[in-house]
Amino acid sequence: MSSCANSPDDAPVIKLTLAGTGEPLLRMEKRLSCAAGGAGIRLMLEVRKDIDALDIPDVETPLVLYEGKMIFSGLPRTEEIEARLKQLV
Numbered sequence: 738m739s740s741c742a743n744s745p746d747d748a749p750v751i752k753l754t755l756a757g758t759g760e761p762l763l764r765m766e767k768r769l770s771c772a773a774g775g776a777g778i779r780l781m782l783e784v785r786k787d788i789d790a791l792d793i794p795d796v797e798t799p800l801v802l803y804e805g806k807m808i809f810s811g812l813p814r815t816e817e818i819e820a821r822l823k824q825l826v
């Protein structure tokens with residue numbers, strides 16, 4: 738298994754919501770963690786398994802929300818996630 742870089746304690750923090758279930762949720766959580774380390778940020782991650790309660794139309798799960806807006810659905814590549822996280826800082 739590959740390892741991911743850790744962000745420093747004073748790195749900027751981004752709060753995201755990760756919604757989904759099962760293995761895809763776990764895979765996305767790992768990709769987010771690795772992407773955050775590569776981007777030099779820390780994540781506050783809220784994990785939600787009640788996708789229906791989020792009132793989002795049918796989308797591919799898992800999905801990632803930033804400030805209530807979907808920024809990812811499905812399983813994008815870690816490099817794509819890292820680039821997007823850098824834009825959010």
